[in-house]
Each structure stands twice: as C-alpha cells, then as structure tokens.
Amino acid sequence: MNNISKEDYLSVIFKFQNRNGEIRPKAIAQKLQVTQAAVTDMLKKLAIDNYILYEKYKCIRLTPSGEEFAINMVRRHRIWEVFLQKVVGMPWDKVHEEAHKLEHSSSDDLINRLEVLLRYPEFDPHGDPIPSKEGKIPKIKKYLPLSDLKEGESGTVVRVNDFDEQFLNYLTELGISLYEIILVKEKRNFDNSLMIQIKGKQWNISQKLAENIFIEIKKVKGA
Amino acid sequence: MNNISKEDYLSVIFKFQNRNGEIRPKAIAQKLQVTQAAVTDMLKKLAIDNYILYEKYKCIRLTPSGEEFAINMVRRHRIWEVFLQKVVGMPWDKVHEEAHKLEHSSSDDLINRLEVLLRYPEFDPHGDPIPSKEGKIPKIKKYLPLSDLKEGESGTVVRVNDFDEQFLNYLTELGISLYEIILVKEKRNFDNSLMIQIKGKQWNISQKLAENIFIEIKKVKGA
DNA sequence: TTTATAATTTAAGCAGACTTAAATAAAAAA
DNA sequence: TTTTTTATTTAAGTCTGCTTAAATTATAAA
Numbered sequence: 001m002n003n004i005s006k007e008d009y010l011s012v013i014f015k016f017q018n019r020n021g022e023i024r025p026k027a028i029a030q031k032l033q034v035t036q037a038a039v040t041d042m043l044k045k046l047a048i049d050n051y052i053l054y055e056k057y058k059c060i061r062l063t064p065s066g067e068e069f070a071i072n073m074v075r076r077h078r079i080w081e082v083f084l085q086k087v088v089g090m091p092w093d094k095v096h097e098e099a100h101k102l103e104h105s106s107s108d109d110l111i112n113r114l115e116v117l118l119r120y121p122e123f124d125p126h127g128d129p130i131p132s133k134e135g136k137i138p139k140i141k142k143y144l145p146l147s148d149l150k151e152g153e154s155g156t157v158v159r160v161n162d163f164d165e166q167f168l169n170y171l172t173e174l175g176i177s178l179y180e181i182i183l184v185k186e187k188r189n190f191d192n193s194l195m196i197q198i199k200g201k202q203w204n205i206s207q208k209l210a211e212n213i214f215i216e217i218k219k220v221k222g223a
Numbered sequence: 224m225n226n227i228s229k230e231d232y233l234s235v236i237f238k239f240q241n242r243n244g245e246i247r248p249k250a251i252a253q254k255l256q257v258t259q260a261a262v263t264d265m266l267k268k269l270a271i272d273n274y275i276l277y278e279k280y281k282c283i284r285l286t287p288s289g290e291e292f293a294i295n296m297v298r299r300h301r302i303w304e305v306f307l308q309k310v311v312g313m314p315w316d317k318v319h320e321e322a323h324k325l326e327h328s329s330s331d332d333l334i335n336r337l338e339v340l341l342r343y344p345e346f347d348p349h350g351d352p353i354p355s356k357e358g359k360i361p362k363i364k365k366y367l368p369l370s371d372l373k374e375g376e377s378g379t380v381v382r383v384n385d386f387d388e389q390f391l392n393y394l395t396e397l398g399i400s401l402y403e404i405i406l407v408k409e410k411r412n413f414d415n416s417l418m419i420q421i422k423g424k425q426w427n428i429s430q431k432l433a434e435n436i437f438i439e440i441k442k443v444k445g446a
Numbered sequence: 447t448t449t450a451t452a453a454t455t456t457a458a459g460c461a462g463a464c465t466t467a468a469a470t471a472a473a474a475a476a
Numbered sequence: 477t478t479t480t481t482t483a484t485t486t487a488a489g490t491c492t493g494c495t496t497a498a499a500t501t502a503t504a505a506a
Contacts, residue, residue, distance in 0.1 A: 005463065026483060038464055040485055045462090057471060057484060087310075088336045101328040110321055113311045228493065249453060261494055263455055268492090280454060280501060 004104045007073050008032060009042050010051060013062055014070035022059035068135060075131040076103040076111050078124035083114050085125040092177065093168035095125055126168075127159030127178055127214070144217065146182065147192065147210035154183035155215035167212060175199045182215065227327045230296050231255060232265050233274060236285055237293035245282035291358055298354040299326040299334050301347035306337050308348040315400065316391035318348055349391075350382030350401055350437065367440065369405065370415065370433035377406035378438035390435060398422045405438065 012031045017023045025043065029036045047054035051066030062070060080099035084090040090098065112133060115121075122138040123129055129138040143158050157180050160171060171177065175198050185202060186195035192207035235254045240246045248266065252259045270277035274289030285293060303322035307313040313321065335356060338344075345361040346352055352361040366381050380403050383394060394400065398421050408425060409418040415430035 002462085024483080025485095034463085035465065036484065037466080037486080041463075084333070088333065088340060090333065090336060094332070098330060098333055101330075102325065105324040105328040107321060107324075109317070110307070110311065110313070113313060117311060225492085247453080248455095257493085258495065259454065260456080260496080264493070 005042065006046065006049075006051075007069075007104055009039075009046060010062070010066055010070040011073045011077070013052065013060060014067065014074060017061070021061045023061075024059060028060070071131045071135045071137070072108075073103060075133075076106060078128055078130040079111055079114050079118065079121070080106075081124040081126070082118050082121045082130070086118060086121075092125060092172055093165045096162045096168075097165065123178075124162075125178065126162040127157070128162065141216050143214040145211045146184075146194070146196075146213040146215050147207050149184045149187075149194075149215060149217070151184055151187045153217060154181060155217040156181055157213060158216045159214040161212040164212075167209070170209070171213070174203050174205070175201065176213065181218070182213075228265065229269065229272075229274075230292075230327055232262075232269060233285070233289055233293040234296045234300070236275065236283060237290065237297060240284070244284045246284075247282060251283070294354045294358045294360070295331075296326060298356075299329060301351055301353040302334055302337050302341065302344070303329075304347040304349070305341050305344045305353070309341060309344075315348060315395055316388045319385045319391075320388060347385075348401065349385040350380070351385065364439050366437040368434050369407075369417070369419075369436040369438050370430050372407045372410075372417075372438060372440070374407055374410045376440060377404060378440040379404055380436060381439045382437040384435040387435075390432070393432070394436070397426050397428070398424065399436065404441070405436075 009028065009032065012028055013023050016027055016031060025036055025039045028043075029039045032039075043052065043054050043060060046052045046066070050063055051069060053061050053063060077099050080102045081095045084095045084098055085092065115133070121130055123140075127140075129140050131137045141158055144155075149155065157176060157178055160168070160176075160178075162168070176182070180198055183197040184194055185197050188194075192210075193204060194207075194210055195202060195204050232251065232255065235251055236246050239250055239254060248259055248262045251266075252262045255262075266275065266277050266283060269275045269289070273286055274292060276284050276286060300322050303325045304318045307318045307321055308315065338356070344353055346363075350363075352363050354360045364381055367378075372378065380399060380401055383391070383399075383401070385391070399405070403421055406420040407417055408420050411417075415433075416427060417430075417433055418425060418427050420426075
C-alpha cells in the first residue's frame with residue numbers, strides 16, 4: 001500500500017546519479033540517512049519491481065521504468081515547491097521539507113492541476129528544472145559554482161542546492177536569491193573564501209557556501 | 224515516525240462518536256475497513272498515548288488530548304477540501320479522497336497559511352464545519368435529512384455526507400449541491416422514495432439517497 | 447434464567463522497512 | 477603482490493500495523 005520509501009529511494013537515485021547514470025549504494029544510504037544494510041534490502045526489492053538494474057557489489061542504475069517513476073516524483077516535488085512559494089508565500093527555506101512530505105500524498109491529477117494553476121513553471125524556487133507531464137526536463141542554462149568564479153567576474157544566480165534549510169536561511173540573510181547578480185570582489189587563495197558584492201552590499205563567504213550557489217556568468221572584467 | 228494510522232483512528236473516533244462522545248470498536252473497524260482485532264490492537268496503543276479512555280469490552284471515548292488531536296486532523300482535512308475545490312477547481316466528488324491523503328502530510332504552518340489564503344472558511348464543500356486553530360468548531364444551522372421532509376416541504380441543502388465518491392457524483396448529475404433549494408413534490412409510503420424538484424427539474428430519488436442529504440427548512444406549505 | 451448471537455479480545459503469524467553485528471568482496475595503499 | 481581499508485552484503489532481530497482463527501465476554505432472545 002505505502003510506497004513512500006520506494007519513492008524516496010528512486011528520487012535519490014535519480015537526483016544523485018552521476019553523468020553515466022550510476023550511483024553507489026553508500027551514497028543512497030547517506031542521502032536517506034539509513035544504514036547500508038537497509039539500502040541493500042531495498043535495492044533488491046526495487047530490482048524485482050524492475051525499477052533498477054542491480055548486481056551485487058556493482059553500481060546501481062535506473063531502468064527506463066524506474067527513471068520514469070523517479071522523474072515523476074521530482075516533478076511532484078518541484079511543482080509543490082513552486083506552489084508553496086508562489087501561492088502560499090512560504091519562505092524559501094521551508095519549502096523543500098514541506099514539499100517532500102506532500103510529494104508522496106498527491107494524485108497525478110492534482111499535480112497536473114497545480115501545474116496549470118501555476119502556468120506551467122519551468123523551474124522551482126531553487127532553480128531546478130521541473131519535468132513535464134511527459135517526462136521532459138527543461139534545459140537549464142550553463143552554470144558554474146560560485147566558487148569557480150575568479151576575481152572580478154560576476155553573474156546571475158540560477159540555481160542553489162536545496163537540501164539544507166540552514167544554508168537557505170543563511171542565503172536569505174545575505175540577500176542571495178534566484179536571479180540576483182553577484183560580483184566577486186576578492187578571492188583569497190589560502191582558504192578560497194570570497195568577498196562578494198550583492199545588492200550593493202559586501203559579504204565574506206566560505207568556499208563551502210560558494211560551492212552550493214550556481215552562477216550564469218554575464219561578463220568577465222578585462223576579458 | 225509515521226502516524227498515519229493513529230491519525231486515521233482518532234479522526235474516525237471523533238467523527239463517528241455518538242452524542243455522549245462514545246463509540247464502539249466495531250464501528251471503527253467498519254469505517255477504517257480493518258478487522259476488529261486490528262482495532263483492539265490500536266486502541267491499546269492510543270490508550271497508552273493518552274489519546275483515548277479504554278477499558279476492555281467498554282465503549283471508547285477520547286481524552287481531551289485525543290480530542291484536540293482529532294479536531295486538528297478534521298481541520299486539516301476540511302481546509303484541504305476547500306482549497307482543492309476553490310483554488311484548484313477539483314470536482315466535488317474527488318475532493319474528499321485527495322484531502323484524506325494530504326491531511327497526513329502537511330505541517331500546521333501550511334494549514335494555517337492555507338486558511339488565511341482561503342479567508343478563514345467556516346465550512347468545507349460538503350457543508351461540514353472547519354475547526355479553528357484553537358479548536359473551536361463553527362455552529363452549524365439546524366438541519367434534517369432530506370428523507371425527513373414531508374410532501375410540500377422545501378429547504379436549502381446545507382450539508383451532504385462525504386464518504387462516498389459515487390454518491391457525490393450522482394448528486395452532481397442531479398444538480399444537487401450546497402445551498403441549492405429542494406422541494407419535495409411527492410413522497411411514496413411503500414418505499415419512502417421521493418419526487419423532488421431542484422432548479423426546475425424533477426427527479427425521483429431513493430430513501431437511501433435522501434438520508435445523506437441535509438436540509439435547512441425554509442417554509443412549510445400550509446403550516 | 448438459560449441459550450444463542452454478536453462483539454471483543456487474545457494468540458500466533460506475516461510483511462515492510464528498518465537496526466546491529468558479522469562476513470565477504472572490492473579498492474587502495476604498501 | 478600482499479595487506480589494509482572501505483564498501484557491500486548477509487544474518488538475525490525489532491517494531492508497526494495489519495491478518496486469521498480461536499477464545500472470551502456481553503447482549504438479546506427465548
């Protein structure tokens with residue numbers, strides 16, 4: 001009856017697979033905060049359901065039907081996120097967690113109706129693309145982690161990682177949100193921390209933080 | 224972690240308790256479509272959690288904390304129903320089932336925000352009152368089942384039972400919805416079926432159907 | 447009051463999704 | 477290549493919410 005766990009496993013596999021479509025069991029365990037034994041257990045079941053290809057000690061990959069399933073879960077999640085931000089006015093940093101609960105408890109019909117209500121949004125509040133009903137995923141613009149920018153470069157925030165509420169909260173404090181323009185004033189080599197400018201204010205941020213903010217570069221000073 | 228079952232049990236106990244606040248285990252089993260053994264099992268757990276008063280072979284009743292919990296579940300359910308109908312435009316007969324899933328997966332914060340968005344609705348699409356954040360339940364107008372009306376009597380639909388999708392679907396076909404006016408043209412004694420008039424059309428309906436529609440009487444012919 | 451019927455509980459067991467601890471395989475380091 | 481470390485799997489067991497079947501208690505009928 002209850003598919004919540006399977007849904008979560010498939011979402012995580014989809015979201016964190018590498019460019020070759022593969023993922024290690026350990027990564028799944030870390031993302032879901034369960035033991036590796038639990039993962040092994042579930043992987044066997046998912047393989048029986050024909051959602052994944054599974055061979056002992058090998059990397060996991062989704063079957064076409066597993067991918068379809070996972071993409072639909074991602075779609076649900078992101079449509080709920082847009083809804084929660086745009087219609088309900090829920091703050092940025094709360095949206096992910098709430099959507100995570102709702103994604104397991106809504107019919108496809110409801111999701112499709114929300115999509116219409118929201119006028120077919122292409123990206124969620126963190127800049128992640130929303131798959132269409134048919135499973136097509138909007139192309140996202142090329143972007144770099146903010147940590148890759150050099151001194152003097154600037155660009156637009158097009159995506160941020162969404163898995164940490166505290167992180168998003170901190171971004172809000174700094175005034176960093178989607179489509180804001182950030183300029184790298186200084187970059188310190190010894191710890192890779194950055195001095196950035198946003199909305200006329202300057203902030204010092206760690207490399208760690210900068211790695212989770214993604215930028216579309218607009219212009220390069222002196223290039 | 225997962226409270227879905229407990230939430231369902233408490234909701235059912237609240238919704239189907241009699242005027243004295245009591246309910247039999249068997250009724251719970253029927254409403255939830257589980258065996259009575261499962262109910263006994265859960266009742267013990269609910270008693271340990273101090274949500275109900277439970278003595279073997281006796282009627283069940285909610286404790287104050289159980290009632291508070293249950294009222295909050297009812298609130299969630301009904302706010303979702305209003306939302307699904309008013310904002311999403313989901314048809315009457317689909318709303319109950321969808322809300323039933325969502326009620327278990329939303330934070331109080333989200334429910335409160337939806338309530339504001341909907342401008343503090345007092346009744347759900349089936350005419351059931353929506354408890355406030357503080358647990359206060361709006362007074363509902365006095366009403367009778369349509370089956371109690373006599374020939375020539377008419378009144379306004381103020382509530383319908385919401386637990387059967389087919390039933391609601393049928394009401395839609397007949398043009399029966401909240402706040403419509405129904406006139407009883409004829410009542411046949413042998414099967415208690417009724418000939419009713421609504422929106423200028425006449426329909427013959429069974430007693431069973433009429434028992435699930437609730438009417439606030441407007442005027443009595445010849446009284 | 448006794449008997450029959452219905453409601454409730456107990457007992458045993460199952461399935462799902464976990465856990466810990468031990469065993470095994472693969473990858474990395476020496 | 478051998479050793480060490482890390483990843484993965486297996487085994488055994490837990491907890492929750494159910495099930496069926498049997499036993500018990502309460503209620504209604506005779």
